Amino acid sequence: xxAQNIDNVISVRDLVVGFGKQTVLKGLNLDIRRGEILGxxxxxxxxxxxxxxxxxxxxxxRQGKIEVFGKNLDELDELERQKxxxxxxxxxxxxxxxxxxxxxxxxxxxxxxxxxxxxxxxxEIAVAKLEMVGLDASVCxxxxxxxxxxxxxxxxxxRALALDPEIVFLDEPTSGLDPISAGEFDxxxxxxxxxxxxxxxxxxxxxxxxxxxxxxxAALADGKIIAEGPVDSLMNSxxxxxxxxxxxxxxxxxxxxKRS
Amino acid sequence: MANEAWLKSTIDGRRLVLAAAGSWTATHAREIxxxxxxxxxxxxxxxxxxxxxxxxxxxxxxxxWLVERMRRSATxxxxxxxxxxLDTRFKVLFDEIAASNKKDAWRPRHEMxxxxxLLHIGKSxxxxxxxxxxxxxxxxxxxxxxARVAVKPWKxxxxxxxxxxxxxxxxxxxxxxxxxxxxxxxxxxQGIFHFRKFGAxxxxxxxxxxxxxxxxxxxxVSIMVAGRSGSAxxxxxxxxxxxxxxxxxxxxxFDPVEVLVLPRMIALIxxxxxxxxxxxxxxxxxxxxxxxxxxxxxxxxFIDRLREVVDLNTFEVGMxxxxxxxxxxxxxxxxxxxxxxxxAESLGEHTTSSVVKAIFLVIxxxxxxxxxxxxxxx
Numbered sequence: 001x002x003a004q005n006i007d008n009v010i011s012v013r014d015l016v017v018g019f020g021k022q023t024v025l026k027g028l029n030l031d032i033r034r035g036e037i038l039g040x041x042x043x044x045x046x047x048x049x050x051x052x053x054x055x056x057x058x059x060x061x062r063q064g065k066i067e068v069f070g071k072n073l074d075e076l077d078e079l080e081r082q083k084x085x086x087x088x089x090x091x092x093x094x095x096x097x098x099x100x101x102x103x104x105x106x107x108x109x110x111x112x113x114x115x116x117x118x119x120x121x122x123x124e125i126a127v128a129k130l131e132m133v134g135l136d137a138s139v140c141x142x143x144x145x146x147x148x149x150x151x152x153x154x155x156x157x158x159r160a161l162a163l164d165p166e167i168v169f170l171d172e173p174t175s176g177l178d179p180i181s182a183g184e185f186d187x188x189x190x191x192x193x194x195x196x197x198x199x200x201x202x203x204x205x206x207x208x209x210x211x212x213x214x215x216x217x218a219a220l221a222d223g224k225i226i227a228e229g230p231v232d233s234l235m236n237s238x239x240x241x242x243x244x245x246x247x248x249x250x251x252x253x254x255x256x257x258k259r260s
Numbered sequence: 261m262a263n264e265a266w267l268k269s270t271i272d273g274r275r276l277v278l279a280a281a282g283s284w285t286a287t288h289a290r291e292i293x294x295x296x297x298x299x300x301x302x303x304x305x306x307x308x309x310x311x312x313x314x315x316x317x318x319x320x321x322x323x324x325w326l327v328e329r330m331r332r333s334a335t336x337x338x339x340x341x342x343x344x345x346l347d348t349r350f351k352v353l354f355d356e357i358a359a360s361n362k363k364d365a366w367r368p369r370h371e372m373x374x375x376x377x378l379l380h381i382g383k384s385x386x387x388x389x390x391x392x393x394x395x396x397x398x399x400x401x402x403x404x405x406x407a408r409v410a411v412k413p414w415k416x417x418x419x420x421x422x423x424x425x426x427x428x429x430x431x432x433x434x435x436x437x438x439x440x441x442x443x444x445x446x447x448x449x450q451g452i453f454h455f456r457k458f459g460a461x462x463x464x465x466x467x468x469x470x471x472x473x474x475x476x477x478x479x480x481v482s483i484m485v486a487g488r489s490g491s492a493x494x495x496x497x498x499x500x501x502x503x504x505x506x507x508x509x510x511x512x513x514f515d516p517v518e519v520l521v522l523p524r525m526i527a528l529i530x531x532x533x534x535x536x537x538x539x540x541x542x543x544x545x546x547x548x549x550x551x552x553x554x555x556x557x558x559x560x561x562f563i564d565r566l567r568e569v570v571d572l573n574t575f576e577v578g579m580x581x582x583x584x585x586x587x588x589x590x591x592x593x594x595x596x597x598x599x600x601x602x603x604a605e606s607l608g609e610h611t612t613s614s615v616v617k618a619i620f621l622v623i624x625x626x627x628x629x630x631x632x633x634x635x636x637x638x
Binding site for chain 2: 140143
């Protein structure tokens with residue numbers, strides 16, 4: 001497969017997305033390289049989730065081109081598109097676990113539906129996935145409503161990873177977690193990325209996450225990518241929004257935490 | 261791709277080499293699984309099992325787990341095992357997988373079907389008892405809330421009650437009028453059709469008059485309201501519970517029963533008699549029109565006959581029942597709403613059972629009233 005040779009697993013060109021009279025993304029360009037963890041920052045309401053949702057096909061775009069694994073998503077027929085969709089996993093902000101299924105059934109859902117796994121292998125793989133995200137067998141039969149915030153994120157991640165995707169989209173994976181859990185989650189993402197060779201696209205507000213796990217960071221402002229590169233290079237950027245973002249009190253504290 | 265031969269076993273003295281090849285990935289997991297299970301070696305023949313992964317093209321969690329399963333079953337059979345030829349890229353994955361599904365891992369529980377169905381019956385019996393207790397309990401809670409508001413009338417949520425009455429009563433008028441009109445008309449038509457055989461058409465007025473005013477009017481209205489407003493109440497209260505809105509009210513020092521349930525309950529108690537009156541009248545109009553057009557009885561004659569055979573008592577019995585029906589519908593809706601747990605499924609379940617229970621209890625209550633009014637000779 002020639003997709004293997006292409007360095008950028010996702011490339012977005014001149015993307016325009018809007019609702020009604022409002023234009024959220026105004027000609028955005030972004031590349032996501034194979035095997036990297038890309039952090040994606042931007043103001044609240046600035047279109048971070050819009051970009052994620054547009055790439056995964058939940059929102060229509062007005063203009064532009066999105067290539068995933070070197071294939072233009074617009075040119076694919078439904079079957080090919082489904083094939084591409086099975087090669088990515090999405091962790092939604094609230095987890096989006098199916099509330100009528102318990103944890104193990106949530107993880108088994110894609111395995112059962114897509115791979116038609118049954119019986120022992122289905123159970124074993126699902127348990128293995130849950131253990132990989134740091135949950136143990138005792139949560140298997142719990143309903144999503146019985147889980148804590150951190151456990152929901154982990155279970156949702158296990159479901160996103162169920163089919164061994166090549167790309168995972170994480171929408172604010174550490175929001176709503178206490179700093180210890182958030183730190184553990186960061187490490188988990190890093191470990192899974194190394195174990196499974198994932199490409200990770202991570203929308204985040206967590207400055208610690210940017211420093212600790214992200215290989216590259218892209219910043220969104222005014223509907224465009226204003227800077228991308230290692231987090232240190234962004235911190236030295238002259239762009240007013242980035243200066244405010246990293247130069248604010250929280251940004252400085254996060255940096256100090258990293259240096260110490 | 262050479263996916264035909266995923267697993268090949270070669271014998272090398274007392275050593276068995278299981279050579280894996282091709283794509284050991286999610287898509288092929290289902291086909292590889294039986295090969296893996298069939299490869300479990302015989303302890304008597306071999307001492308050592310080597311799993312050779314040198315010729316594997318792709319491997320993911322699924323493949324890694326199947327290799328691990330093969331290794332475990334060989335170890336369990338008392339053989340020495342080794343994984344050879346593993347690409348260093350996959351070492352982390354294999355370490356991770358080797359740590360999973362250990363002895364205390366989850367296994368699905370399988371119950372005997374008979375036990376499950378017996379358990380189900382037992383649980384529903386207990387649930388019925390709990391429901392009954394809950395309803396009595398809730399009736400008490402609502403009464404207390406009402407008493408508390410009654411002594412401090414300024415706490416009475418007048419706007420909320422008016423709003424609820426608008427939704428429950430006035431917006432329901434068209435459908436209630438329509439349904440009762442049709443029911444009155446159908447009763448009259450059937451009555452005329454059968455009574456005509458022995459020339460007793462006039463008695464149709466007796467039948468329709470007494471039936472609608474005493475029983476059918478209030479029953480149809482109650483069933484409609486249970487389906488229309490009871491379900492809405494359960495869904496509203498349930499989703500407020502799911503989204504912690506009730507907890508928010510409570511921490512702000514408000515009693516959810518007082519703020520949410522009481523106005524709805526009062527709205528129902530006001531609405532049902534109004535709707536019952538409108539519904540019964542509409543049924544009589546429907547019956548009147550049918551007796552006129554189909555039975556050939558003039559409207560004057562219909563009204564005269566109605567006056568003769570239906571006394572105020574009949575009308576009162578129907579109207580008296582309405583507020584009690586309202587209390588039952590409101591109680592069931594609130595109890596079910598408060599029982600909603602976190603999931604969307606639970607919300608749906610409780611909304612359904614709110615309607616089913618309310619309709620059932622309304623009919624049971626109607627039966628009890630029939631016995632009661634017969635007892636006191638009304």
